[in-house]
Amino acid sequence: MEKVIMCFPGQGSQKQNMAIDLYNYSSKVKELFQLASDISHLDLKKIISEGSLEELKKTEVSQNAIILASLSSYYLLKEKGIEPLACAGFSLGELMAIRACEKIDNETLFKLVHKRSSLMAQSSKEATSKYGEMAMAAIINMNRVAVENIIISSNFKNIFVANNNTEKQVVISGLKSEIEKITPLLKENGARRVLMLKVSGPFHTPLLKSAELEFKEYLNDIDFKPSPINIYSNVQGTLVDDIKKYVPKQITNKVLWLEIMKNIKENYTNEKIIEVGVSTTLTNFFKSEDMKCIPCGTLDQIKGL
Numbered sequence: 001m002e003k004v005i006m007c008f009p010g011q012g013s014q015k016q017n018m019a020i021d022l023y024n025y026s027s028k029v030k031e032l033f034q035l036a037s038d039i040s041h042l043d044l045k046k047i048i049s050e051g052s053l054e055e056l057k058k059t060e061v062s063q064n065a066i067i068l069a070s071l072s073s074y075y076l077l078k079e080k081g082i083e084p085l086a087c088a089g090f091s092l093g094e095l096m097a098i099r100a101c102e103k104i105d106n107e108t109l110f111k112l113v114h115k116r117s118s119l120m121a122q123s124s125k126e127a128t129s130k131y132g133e134m135a136m137a138a139i140i141n142m143n144r145v146a147v148e149n150i151i152i153s154s155n156f157k158n159i160f161v162a163n164n165n166t167e168k169q170v171v172i173s174g175l176k177s178e179i180e181k182i183t184p185l186l187k188e189n190g191a192r193r194v195l196m197l198k199v200s201g202p203f204h205t206p207l208l209k210s211a212e213l214e215f216k217e218y219l220n221d222i223d224f225k226p227s228p229i230n231i232y233s234n235v236q237g238t239l240v241d242d243i244k245k246y247v248p249k250q251i252t253n254k255v256l257w258l259e260i261m262k263n264i265k266e267n268y269t270n271e272k273i274i275e276v277g278v279s280t281t282l283t284n285f286f287k288s289e290d291m292k293c294i295p296c297g298t299l300d301q302i303k304g305l
Contacts, residue, residue: 003085005264005273006077006100007293008070008093010255012198013279014062019069020049021299022076029072032106036071039110040064040117057198059124063092063117067109069297070096070277076302077276085271086230086239088264090282091163091204091255092116094234098243100276101229108222115218116211120251123211124201131158134202135176137183141192144170144258150185162204163255166288171255174202208251216248230267232260239263257282261289274305 022029023045037044040060047055048065056062070093089097095116099109128134139147144164151159151172159174159182172179183194202208224244233240234250237259264273275282278297286293296302 001081001083003083005268005271006084006087006276007282008089008096009277009279009281010091010093011062013281014056014066015278018278019072022072025299028075032072036068036110040114059121059200060117063113067096067113073276073297084229088232088260097231101227101231103224103227119211119214123208127202127207131175133176135179136173136197136199137179138195139170139186139191141168142190160205164258166258166285173205206252212248212251
């Protein structure tokens with residue numbers, strides 16, 4: 001049995017046909033597709049294999065589909081004898097990390113994802129209705145402090161740093177018109193590119209406070225089991241004991257992924273790091289910090305590990 005650090009991607013990593021090769025290969029994965037579809041009230045096999053990217057981009061669709069793809073990869077890795085020593089999930093992926101740490105079962109995982117995605121979609125609609133169209137954008141070649149200083153000095157009220165991805169990549173989130181206005185200022189101050197992301201809401205900002213509060217209330221009835229497997233919190237950027245209290249806060253707080261990577265580097269010097277799911281986003285983040293992460297989302301990648 002091999003112990004590794006498992007990392008799980010978040011929203012924005014969705015792709016057409018993701019995990020369909022795993023579905024065709026494994027009867028267990030077929031069962032997971034059915035369970036996820038039953039709980040989400042979505043035909044996820046049809047959406048993933050036949051739906052448009054625009055449909056997959058919808059919050060209530062993409063979150064369920066991404067978690068399903070990651071869980072499918074996770075099961076095939078387990079069958080191969082690969083187990084997590086520690087887990088971290090990027091934003092949405094934190095729920096999958098909690099499942100991989102065996103704090104919840106599959107049914108609870110899909111119920112949490114269904115609830116989270118529904119609340120975030122509704123809260124995003126409310127924010128859009130109140131303020132205007134929302135968006136998220138990645139800023140390349142600037143660090144978090146520099147971006148936050150420009151937001152503050154320019155007096156933008158409805159955009160926030162949402163993700164601290166690497167030393168040179170930060171994501172801002174909020175009102176699209178303000179993102180468009182700040183873009184030239186960012187470029188004047190060193191940003192190489194400002195890229196709109198494939199998401200449909202102002203995630204990880206105070207604009208989704210209603211979703212945070214409702215999700216916190218929903219979690220009151222969910223039992224998180226104790227586990228010897230370590231887990232990193234997006235909100236803290238460190239290993240935590242009581243992950244449950246940070247899960248709702250994550251909806252409105254920054255994703256401190258850079259801090260998580262630095263802590264993994266400090267805590268685990270020789271262990272293999274893998275990205276469990278169809279994305280290579282986290283793999284590239286680790287690479288930017290001179291760390292190796294192996295993508296494990298397709299059948300070929302899993303078999304070749």
